Amino acid sequence: MEKSGEFRESLKSTDWAWIAGFLDGEGCFMIRKSKSVNKNYKKTKKGKPFWYFYLPRISLINTDKGSVQFLADAVDSNVLRRPMKETNLRPLYYVEIAALHKLKLILVNTLPYFKVKYRQAECLYRFCQTPRPGGPNRNKITAIRESLYQEFRRIAEDTGQAASGRAIRGQLKLEDRRFQRSAVRLVGNPEPSRRMKYADGRCNDQ
Secondary structure, eight states: OOOHHHHHHHOOHHHHHHHHHHHHHHEEEEEEEEEEEOTTSOOBTTBSOEEEEEEEEEEEEESOHHHHHHHHHHTTOOOEEEOOSSTTSOOEEEEEEOOHHHHHHHHHHHGGGOSSSHHHHHHHHHHHHSOOOOGGGHHHHHHHHHHHHHHHHHHHHHTTOOOOHHHHHHHHHHHHIIIIITOEEOSSOOOTTSOOBOTTSOBTTO
């Protein structure tokens, strides 16, 4: 089996164009906004200090293992397999990319080939280019990220792909139940904090 770096170097422009087409039809682009409260500070009349942080991600769910595996191998990510309860249904294969360097690797190579989700992909790429907030520039960087987050939401609404915060949280919980708690990890080592099963039935805590 080829190493991930060698496989990635072997990819041609036509391969990235194929990945872009697959994500255009089956992929999901998201920027999730969450609130973090600093518990180390004493509570005031206005409550405890808090700040917002943003989680960009690209996910893909499909019944064709080879297609999902191809995308995962391109950025050295893991594929999860979820068997369906109904025996007549094919299992689902799932990959999620959340690391910034992997997101930028995908977007910089696929951006010229998007048709339907070009605006979302381009906005997500600009968001991934922003530095992490910290130090004296925290407020300025956070304002830039908030502006891009709102732009991303407007694009999603214009294209009919917007979802409410409650729907997104529900989908994330559903994905977590489906693809993490009872999933079969096909590539890489299982997380030690989760009970995962290998293809041969062994568990990571054995």
